[in-house]
Amino acid sequence: MQGYLRIGETIAPLALSKGPRLSDGRLASLGADWLDIGGRRWPIAYARDGDRLWVHLGGHIHELVWVDPVAFHEAAAAGGINNIVAAPMPGVVVRLIATEGQDVTEGEPLLVIESMKLETTLRAPADGILALHVAAGQGFDRGAPLATITPKD
Helix, strand or coil, X not given: CEEEEEECCEEEXXXXXXXXXXXCCCECCCCCEEEEECXXXXXXXXXXXXXXXXXXXXXXXXXXXXXXXXXXXXXXXXXXXHHXXXXXXXXXXXXXXXXXXXXXXXXXXXXXXXECCEEEEEECCCCEEEXXXXXXXXXXXXXXXXXXXXXXX
């Protein structure tokens, strides 16, 4: 599996390669699965659930979030991968505050989401032009790109 992962606020290229398996699916040897992030390789044990990976590395469990490759490349082409407004939890878009193509400033409210009856206002991570990837009433998964901010020239 190749793509990108969000680790905190950093997005890094990822390659996850499976080691040799026995006929019952168990690893043929310990440390046979490998995780390559940003050009470094580590033997790992991991569990995957949707866009989440829990990786046991260096005696600690780390949660990594899969970043949709299309959203990643659209944001990168627009001027930066850190300009994606990603869903902090699964939910539904309650209300759009800003409009498609609008000039926004860092910290400006963009949209309101609801998850488990809790409303959250998502704000612009940077100054630029807003591109929305969702509509009011639309559901989404955790980590889904909801909007992208394109820096102005």
